[in-house]
Amino acid sequence: MTQPFLKVEALAKRYPGPAGKPANTVFENIHFGIAKGEFACIVGHSGCGKTTILNVLAGLDEASEGVVIMDGREVRGPSLDRGVVFQGHALLPWLSTLKNVEFGVRSRWPQWTPKQIEAHSIRYLEMVGLGHALHKKPAELSGGMKQRVGIARAFAIQPKMLLLDEPFGALDALTRGTIQDELLAIVQATHQTVFMITHDVDEAILLADKVLLMSNGPHARIAEIVDITMPRDRSRATIHHDPQYYRIRNHLVDFLVNRSRDYAAGEPAAAAHDPRNPPLVRPGLEGGAEVLPLSAGTAAAVSLLKPLSSASA
Amino acid sequence: MKSARPWLAPLLSALFLALLVGVWYLATYQPAAEATVDSEYAALVGQAASTGAKSAMPTPGEVGAKLWEHLSDPFYDRGTNDKGIGIQLLYSIGRVLLGFGLAALVAIPLGFVIGMSPLIYKALDPFIQVLKPVSPLAWMPLALYTIKDSGISAIFVIFICSLWPMLVNTAFGVAGVRRDWLNVARTLEVSRLRTAFQVILPAAAPTIMTGMRISIGIAWLVIVAAEMLVGGTGIGYFVWNEWNNLSIANIISAILFIGLIGMALDTLLARLARAVTYRE
Numbered sequence: 001m002t003q004p005f006l007k008v009e010a011l012a013k014r015y016p017g018p019a020g021k022p023a024n025t026v027f028e029n030i031h032f033g034i035a036k037g038e039f040a041c042i043v044g045h046s047g048c049g050k051t052t053i054l055n056v057l058a059g060l061d062e063a064s065e066g067v068v069i070m071d072g073r074e075v076r077g078p079s080l081d082r083g084v085v086f087q088g089h090a091l092l093p094w095l096s097t098l099k100n101v102e103f104g105v106r107s108r109w110p111q112w113t114p115k116q117i118e119a120h121s122i123r124y125l126e127m128v129g130l131g132h133a134l135h136k137k138p139a140e141l142s143g144g145m146k147q148r149v150g151i152a153r154a155f156a157i158q159p160k161m162l163l164l165d166e167p168f169g170a171l172d173a174l175t176r177g178t179i180q181d182e183l184l185a186i187v188q189a190t191h192q193t194v195f196m197i198t199h200d201v202d203e204a205i206l207l208a209d210k211v212l213l214m215s216n217g218p219h220a221r222i223a224e225i226v227d228i229t230m231p232r233d234r235s236r237a238t239i240h241h242d243p244q245y246y247r248i249r250n251h252l253v254d255f256l257v258n259r260s261r262d263y264a265a266g267e268p269a270a271a272a273h274d275p276r277n278p279p280l281v282r283p284g285l286e287g288g289a290e291v292l293p294l295s296a297g298t299a300a301a302v303s304l305l306k307p308l309s310s311a312s313a
Numbered sequence: 314m315k316s317a318r319p320w321l322a323p324l325l326s327a328l329f330l331a332l333l334v335g336v337w338y339l340a341t342y343q344p345a346a347e348a349t350v351d352s353e354y355a356a357l358v359g360q361a362a363s364t365g366a367k368s369a370m371p372t373p374g375e376v377g378a379k380l381w382e383h384l385s386d387p388f389y390d391r392g393t394n395d396k397g398i399g400i401q402l403l404y405s406i407g408r409v410l411l412g413f414g415l416a417a418l419v420a421i422p423l424g425f426v427i428g429m430s431p432l433i434y435k436a437l438d439p440f441i442q443v444l445k446p447v448s449p450l451a452w453m454p455l456a457l458y459t460i461k462d463s464g465i466s467a468i469f470v471i472f473i474c475s476l477w478p479m480l481v482n483t484a485f486g487v488a489g490v491r492r493d494w495l496n497v498a499r500t501l502e503v504s505r506l507r508t509a510f511q512v513i514l515p516a517a518a519p520t521i522m523t524g525m526r527i528s529i530g531i532a533w534l535v536i537v538a539a540e541m542l543v544g545g546t547g548i549g550y551f552v553w554n555e556w557n558n559l560s561i562a563n564i565i566s567a568i569l570f571i572g573l574i575g576m577a578l579d580t581l582l583a584r585l586a587r588a589v590t591y592r593e
Binding site: 058059077079080082083084088090092093094103108138 | 491494496497499507512515516589592593
């Protein structure tokens with residue numbers, strides 16, 4: 001079997017406990033892999049250590065145990081091979097939009113001339129629809145535009161992998177939808193490998209190839225890996241007409257609401273669970289799900305749009 | 314609340330000024346008294362002293378005349394104790410800028426190091442905390458003894474009083490740079506030197522500028538006292554000299570000029586601060 005592009009093995013994070021007491025374990029026994037070109041989302045309640053895992057992947061934080069191997073090399077410290085989009089956009093406020101992107105590009109290709117750097121940066125800003133705001137300072141941009149600059153900055157260095165820490169968490173629903181569409185289009189065009197944290201179940205289903213479900217902390221682990229079996233050419237406007245959609249959605253929400261706390265030590269679910277090989281489930285393909293009947297017209301339109309998914313229902 | 318009448322505040326200011334000058338005028342107003350002494354003696358000691366009734370406190374008119382005199386010829390030089398007020402002010406400004414500049418050269422790099430290294434911060438903190446509250450003039454005897462030059466001692470005193478606010482503010486600003494921005498630089502593999510100049514320096518610049526503004530304000534306060542002690546030249550010496558001459562009109566003029574120059578220095582640094590300030 002070939003090694004996945006990114007491999008996480010036995011990752012754990014512990015903080016020293018008070019004197020004499022055992023250490024506080026945020027998560028342990030985290031095993032997963034991401035293939036090249038795959039989009040993985042990680043979903044779980046606050047405090048299960050999602051952001052810590054992302055920071056370890058980015059090289060910004062160190063795990064207490066375990067290794068991360070990307071492209072055959074162990075991850076030690078930050079690298080231009082992994083682009084990060086931060087939750088709070090983290091743009092440098094004294095630099096214009098263009099200069100913010102150029103800041104990373106110059107670091108990636110130090111031998112380039114300023115003209116090359118500028119042209120490359122502008123191309124990526126135009127890709128996220130900010131060609132008109134090159135010389136604006138971050139303070140003059142809306143929240144959605146700022147996050148777009150952050151995405152352009154991360155894509156512009158052409159990393160082998162993109163790490164997104166709840167990139168749309170602070171945005172209103174409308175803006176979030178638009179940027180999700182843009183991200184979906186860019187990722188589909190570039191076949192970028194992505195690891196993303198989100199709290200939004202719908203966002204995970206729309207964007208991801210697979211969703212890693214984390215149980216509650218402390219001692220959090222990957223409880224299940226959900227394969228998003230819907231075809232890749234999804235769009236936000238039609239995805240909820242796919243019969244798989246609600247099965248997957250119900251499965252994810254069910255997990256977050258009812259089952260995420262069942263993996264603590266001593267619970268029956270924990271005993272039967274092997275964190276090294278978390279079960280891979282495909283709720284979208286299971287029959288008999290409670291799909292709301294569509295009106296005849298819409299159903300016909302959907303079956304025309306998505307012959308594959310309607311066949312699998 | 315934004316005023317709809319922008320001329321109202323300046324008008325009120327003018328009114329207060331008029332009120333102040335009016336009260337001053339009334340307080341110093343004295344009807345011309347007859348000379349009660351011998352006219353030859355009066356010619357010798359001056360009309361005011363001869364009457365015995367005239368106070369040394371000048372009227373607004375007298376101060377105004379004095380101001381006009383200073384303004385019309387600020388740069389004359391007629392020996393050690395008779396230099397134009399412009400020359401004296403230039404001496405003081407020169408000392409302040411020199412001492413302040415040297416302090417900035419030391420404080421900003423050192424503050425950078427302190428801000429970036431928690432270890433050095435902890436190691437130097439006791440020294441800073443003990444030395445910071447010492448009145449800069451307390452250093453004067455030590456400076457005079459070791460440097461053996463009064464002019465350089467005055468500059469040293471300015472140096473030492475400008476040092477602390479810049480040092481503390483730079484360290485504070487550098488230590489407080491947002492973690493996110495440093496993480497951005499780290500994930501982009503930006504070199505340490507580039508991070509220092511292109512991330513930390515611009516991020517801390519507003520705080521550093523605030524420190525510089527406090528420093529130059531203190532330096533301008535201290536220079537007057539320092540020059541009173543060391544003597545020779547400068548606006549502080551001028552004030553002390555005019556006190557010995559009992560020329561209150563000259564002292565009031567000097568106070569006015571000291572205030573105006575202090576305001577100018579502060580405005581200058583406020584402008585610089587605005588240039589490096591960013592909105593988040």
